[in-house]
Amino acid sequence: MSSFDHLISRIRQSLNSGAPREPAAPNGAHPQPIAQPDLGGDELRAQFVAALTAVGGAAIEAAGESEAIEKIAALLRSRAARSAAIGEGITTDSASAAARLSHEGINVSVLDTCGPALFKEQLARVDAGIVEVDYAIAATGTLVMAANSARPRSLSLLPPINIAILRSDRILPNLAAVLSSIGPQNIAAHPVVMVTGPSRTADIEKRIVIGVHGPKELYVALIGDLRR
Amino acid sequence: MEPSGPDAFYAAAARAAADRELNRKLENASTRHFEHLAVAVSEFAPYQSERDAARRIKEESIERLDELLAELKQRLEARGVKVFFAEDAAAARDYIVRVARQAGVRRVVKGKSMTTEEIGLNPALEQAGIEAVETDLGEYIVQLRREPPSHIITPAIHLSKEDIGELFAEKLGTAYTSDPPALTAVARERLREVFLSAGMGITGVNFAVAETGTLVVVENEGNGRFCTTSPDIHVAVMGIEKVIPRFEDLSHFLEILARTATGQRLTAYTSFLSGPRAADDRDGPRETHLVVLDNGRTRMLADPVLREALYCLRCGACLNACPVYRHIGGHAYKSAYPGPIGSIVSPSLFGAGAAGHLPFASTLCGACKEVCPVKIDIPRILLHLRWKMTEGGGGQVAWPQAPARVRAAAGWFARAARYPSMMRAAGRIGAFLLKPFGHDGYLRRMPGPFAAWTRVRDFPVPSGGNGASGRETK
Ligand code: SF4
Numbered sequence: 176m177s178s179f180d181h182l183i184s185r186i187r188q189s190l191n192s193g194a195p196r197e198p199a200a201p202n203g204a205h206p207q208p209i210a211q212p213d214l215g216g217d218e219l220r221a222q223f224v225a226a227l228t229a230v231g232g233a234a235i236e237a238a239g240e241s242e243a244i245e246k247i248a249a250l251l252r253s254r255a256a257r258s259a260a261i262g263e264g265i266t267t268d269s270a271s272a273a274a275r276l277s278h279e280g281i282n283v284s285v286l287d288t289c290g291p292a293l294f295k296e297q298l299a300r301v302d303a304g305i306v307e308v309d310y311a312i313a314a315t316g317t318l319v320m321a322a323n324s325a326r327p328r329s330l331s332l333l334p335p336i337n338i339a340i341l342r343s344d345r346i347l348p349n350l351a352a353v354l355s356s357i358g359p360q361n362i363a364a365h366p367v368v369m370v371t372g373p374s375r376t377a378d379i380e381k382r383i384v385i386g387v388h389g390p391k392e393l394y395v396a397l398i399g400d401l402r403r
Numbered sequence: 404m405e406p407s408g409p410d411a412f413y414a415a416a417a418r419a420a421a422d423r424e425l426n427r428k429l430e431n432a433s434t435r436h437f438e439h440l441a442v443a444v445s446e447f448a449p450y451q452s453e454r455d456a457a458r459r460i461k462e463e464s465i466e467r468l469d470e471l472l473a474e475l476k477q478r479l480e481a482r483g484v485k486v487f488f489a490e491d492a493a494a495a496r497d498y499i500v501r502v503a504r505q506a507g508v509r510r511v512v513k514g515k516s517m518t519t520e521e522i523g524l525n526p527a528l529e530q531a532g533i534e535a536v537e538t539d540l541g542e543y544i545v546q547l548r549r550e551p552p553s554h555i556i557t558p559a560i561h562l563s564k565e566d567i568g569e570l571f572a573e574k575l576g577t578a579y580t581s582d583p584p585a586l587t588a589v590a591r592e593r594l595r596e597v598f599l600s601a602g603m604g605i606t607g608v609n610f611a612v613a614e615t616g617t618l619v620v621v622e623n624e625g626n627g628r629f630c631t632t633s634p635d636i637h638v639a640v641m642g643i644e645k646v647i648p649r650f651e652d653l654s655h656f657l658e659i660l661a662r663t664a665t666g667q668r669l670t671a672y673t674s675f676l677s678g679p680r681a682a683d684d685r686d687g688p689r690e691t692h693l694v695v696l697d698n699g700r701t702r703m704l705a706d707p708v709l710r711e712a713l714y715c716l717r718c719g720a721c722l723n724a725c726p727v728y729r730h731i732g733g734h735a736y737k738s739a740y741p742g743p744i745g746s747i748v749s750p751s752l753f754g755a756g757a758a759g760h761l762p763f764a765s766t767l768c769g770a771c772k773e774v775c776p777v778k779i780d781i782p783r784i785l786l787h788l789r790w791k792m793t794e795g796g797g798g799q800v801a802w803p804q805a806p807a808r809v810r811a812a813a814g815w816f817a818r819a820a821r822y823p824s825m826m827r828a829a830g831r832i833g834a835f836l837l838k839p840f841g842h843d844g845y846l847r848r849m850p851g852p853f854a855a856w857t858r859v860r861d862f863p864v865p866s867g868g869n870g871a872s873g874r875e876t877k
Pocket residue numbers: 714715716717718719720721722744771774775776777778779
């Protein structure tokens with residue numbers, strides 16, 4: 176018997192030795208996710224911005240993509256950031272965004288030509304990581320990002336400044352809504368991370384300090400409500 | 404860290420109880436924790452119903468444990484994750500050391516994981532010549548002090564910022580500061596290099612989803628993300644009880660875990676890991692291993708009362724709620740799992756000889772049960788264990804009568820727990836509580852560890868005390 180079989184037989188024995196086993200709940204009898212509050216686009220957006228601010232993030236509002244890139248460039252200059260890396264967008268054209276940032280004097284790294292070791296080294300020297308996110312959660316100010324080869328997860332981890340691009344219609348009311356939008360199929364195929372504010376700790380006397388190992392600053396370029 | 408019998412515990416508890424400075428730090432931190440928790444819980448209307456939902460899913464998960472672990476294994480292996488089932492701590496340690504050796508790993512970065520504390524992984528790695536660096540700030544601090552963590556969420560809760568400032572100045576050669584942001588910046592800078600050069604990352608797992616084969620890691624600092632993204636090998640270590648059935652179940656757990664553990668809505672990072680990187684991925688591990696640990700958990704499963712302890716999310720709230728923990732801190736318990744939940748799981752994980760005295764180290768005030776996000780009836784399990792430890796659980800003891808007597812005393816405790824000054828009466832309280840057991844006939848023979856716990860109860864007695872019977876046994 177393998178160690179797995181041994182364990183399973185120990186578990187069966189233990190389960191049977193106690194109280195008689197209850198029959199498994201019929202399908203669908205398990206607790207259902209909480210309901211999604213029915214909020215309009217403006218309310219979701221306002222709630223998201225408030226929750227994001229509460230966890231130490233900041234929103235940059237923009238009417239469209241081009242204004243967002245402009246504002247990101249201005250932000251990077253004001254933070255004395257000289258270099259950035261940008262991941263493939265979902266709806267944003269990352270190539271043209273990169274070109275425009277370069278034009279504004281930001282050194283945008285080309286990340287698509289190297290393996291993991293070199294990638295890590297390059298990214299560790301970059302001031303800002305820019306990535307479009309898949310979803311956001313209004314109630315908690317959370318950004319949800321699925322990773323793939325063109326949107327590596329380190330992009331939102333290594334650089335001290337993290338900038339997310341978010342379309343307003345990707346803001347969902349709560350965590351349950353986001354999990355059901357992602358669904359079991361997608362979560363099995365891609366690593367996903369939920370980001371709620373810049374990295375933080377309360378390990379010294381329970382005092383909150385922002386900026387531990389992950390980004391110290393988190394900005395969200397929020398692109399207009401497309402449903403209007 | 405493993406407990407080493409009652410005597411070491413009584414000595415350490417007595418020392419800690421007399422340490423006013425320690426008591427002050429623990430009180431401050433616990434008070435701050437509950438201030439944050441109160442806000443996070445009260446603003447979230449469905450908190451109570453989410454607790455019930457989470458509890459029901461845990462009940463289902465444990466009931467279907469065999470089936471769910473088989474499903475998890477199959478899903479993970481289909482994506483190239485290597486799944487290893489470890490019967491005990493030694494098997495888990497040996498496996499991880501072997502993987503590290505075979506890959507020529509010299510340096511390991513670790514995310515915060517109580518399970519790896521439980522199995523004593525760091526000493527085993529070091530013995531094999533592999534450097535193991537703790538990367539959670541609190542863990543990093545206690546590792547520099549060559550100390551175990553004293554809390555499962557806040558490992559350095561027993562230290563003041565001045566203590567940490569002195570530690571950094573001494574061990575890292577930085578200029579003394581007691582400013583938390585400055586101290587944090589030092590750790591960030593030191594550990595960045597370590598992350599990028601480590602060959603293996605080792606983390607715990609908060610939830611493992613059987614349906615999708617997803618490992619969920621919850622953290623705030625980003626060190627967990629580094630450990631699971633940057634090194635070529637990721638080893639996740641979890642107890643068998645971490646598996647849950649469905650992806651959608653996660654919403655219930657994630658909505659309550661951070662609120663209770665740290666008073667946040669969600670932690671800064673929740674990672675949903677799927678396994679090794681794809682061929683064209685730029686980051687993520689080349690190899691992923693999952694170590695699934697029994698180490699006494701199937702023994703807990705076999706006991707219908709103790710089984711409930713396997714629902715634990717390791718949120719740490721019961722530690723902060725516990726008047727005994729708040730008084731003596733985590734180190735005195737000499738177990739990787741201190742506080743109320745630790746007193747329940749330690750005898751099963753480390754053996755009754757090493758930890759059988761711990762179920763007695765509680766006032767049964769019930770605060771732990773109140774705060775527990777999955778409503779584990781900790782006092783009931785503690786009583787059950789006391790019964791098992793004393794009369795061997797032979798069924799001759801009229802133990803159902805005991806809780807009623809204890810409950811009568813517990814009202815007093817609940818009030819006392821709210822006023823730190825009144826907690827100084829803990830010695831008296833304890834004696835009062837224990838007395839019925841000693842003189843009431845249904846527990847005629849005072850068991851060894853029990854007697855010793857009574858003997859060493861020497862919390863300061865407030866003036867006006869009428870002489871604690873606990874002291875009479877000295
Ligand atoms: S027993 Fe409950 S309160 Fe204590 S750590 Fe576990 S989940 Fe948290």
